[in-house]
Amino acid sequence: MAQDDWREQKRRVWDALAPAWERHRVDFAERTRPVSEWLVEHLDARPGDVILELAAGTGETGFLVAPVLGHAGRLISTDLSPAMLQAARNSAAGRGVRNVEFRVADLLEIPLEDASVDGVLCRWGYQQVPDPGRALREAHRVLRRRRRICISVWADGSRNPLDAALTAALAEMDAPATRRPAPYSAPVPALETAEEVGMMLCEADLVDVLVQEHDLRWRFADGADLWAFVSDLFGGAAMRIAALEPADRATVHESLVAALAGFRTEHGGYDVPALCLNATAACP
Numbered sequence: 001m002a003q004d005d006w007r008e009q010k011r012r013v014w015d016a017l018a019p020a021w022e023r024h025r026v027d028f029a030e031r032t033r034p035v036s037e038w039l040v041e042h043l044d045a046r047p048g049d050v051i052l053e054l055a056a057g058t059g060e061t062g063f064l065v066a067p068v069l070g071h072a073g074r075l076i077s078t079d080l081s082p083a084m085l086q087a088a089r090n091s092a093a094g095r096g097v098r099n100v101e102f103r104v105a106d107l108l109e110i111p112l113e114d115a116s117v118d119g120v121l122c123r124w125g126y127q128q129v130p131d132p133g134r135a136l137r138e139a140h141r142v143l144r145r146r147r148r149i150c151i152s153v154w155a156d157g158s159r160n161p162l163d164a165a166l167t168a169a170l171a172e173m174d175a176p177a178t179r180r181p182a183p184y185s186a187p188v189p190a191l192e193t194a195e196e197v198g199m200m201l202c203e204a205d206l207v208d209v210l211v212q213e214h215d216l217r218w219r220f221a222d223g224a225d226l227w228a229f230v231s232d233l234f235g236g237a238a239m240r241i242a243a244l245e246p247a248d249r250a251t252v253h254e255s256l257v258a259a260l261a262g263f264r265t266e267h268g269g270y271d272v273p274a275l276c277l278n279a280t281a282a283c284p
């Protein structure tokens with residue numbers, strides 16, 4: 001697929017999902033806060049720094065570092081989706097974050113000069129692009145010497161049962177007899193093990209590489225709560241669910257909760273483990 005088509009497709013997906021991300025913003029930020037805190041802690045940001053957040057979504061990770069930067073410093077919060085950026089703007093206004101500017105930016109073509117930022121943050125963005133190695137080299141380009149990039153990506157499906165169960169449930173809808181095009185999926189190369197992440201950071205000529213596994217739990221009150229979470233927030237999968245006929249949607253829902261039966265709690269809820277890979281590296 002041509003790069004512009006691919007980019008437009010992604011932008012459409014995330015623009016469409018932005019209202020739901022805004023609706024779930026506070027809850028999602030709370031659930032995932034330890035990952036953001038890890039990234040911010042390893043960034044080594046200082047007063048007066050310019051920090052770039054890529055694929056910021058509703059912007060919550062960057063907003064944690066903004067107070068450290070002070071009036072002399074600046075957070076540049078970026079995303080491919082203008083609607084996501086608007087959600088981030090709304091959040092910043094609500095939280096009183098003032099030392100931030102918002103820009104539409106693609107991970108693959110950052111609209112900033114070489115060596116112009118003191119740190120780069122990106123939580124769950126690098127698996128969105130077809131060439132994460134190129135995207136990391138682009139981040140390296142804008143980073144000043146000796147300053148750090150901190151990223152998080154999702155580990156493979158064997159360590160993320162919710163993701164794996166959803167992918168499998170949707171794949172049933174793509175059985176040959178009923179196969180329909182999957183207009184919202186884009187090929188994402190593997191960046192799913194600590195070795196792959198470490199290697200890709202090294203290949204982007206970054207140094208002082210550290211990759212750590214980070215456990216999370218997805219906890220839901222019941223099946224409806226779980227379904228609302230994935231069908232509202234899970235990127236291309238959420239778009240595919242929205243495009244299904246009601247009967248097919250119900251089938252996917254049933255397959256998903258059946259596959260996750262082993263994670264039921266005694267109160268009828270779900271407690272599903274998840275694993276992401278947090279990494280940090282420096283510009284030499």
Ligand SMILES: C[S@@+](CC[C@H](N)C(=O)[O-])C[C@H]1O[C@@H](n2cnc3c(N)ncnc32)[C@H](O)[C@@H]1O
Pocket residue numbers: 010014015054055056057058059061078079080081084105106107108122123124125128129235
């Ligand atoms: C899974 S969400 C993560 C959002 C946020 N970083 C977080 O952790 O909550 C992925 C984000 O990547 C953005 N995105 C997708 N492709 C992108 C690209 N090529 N360049 C920049 N952002 C992109 C989407 O618009 C979306 O906001």
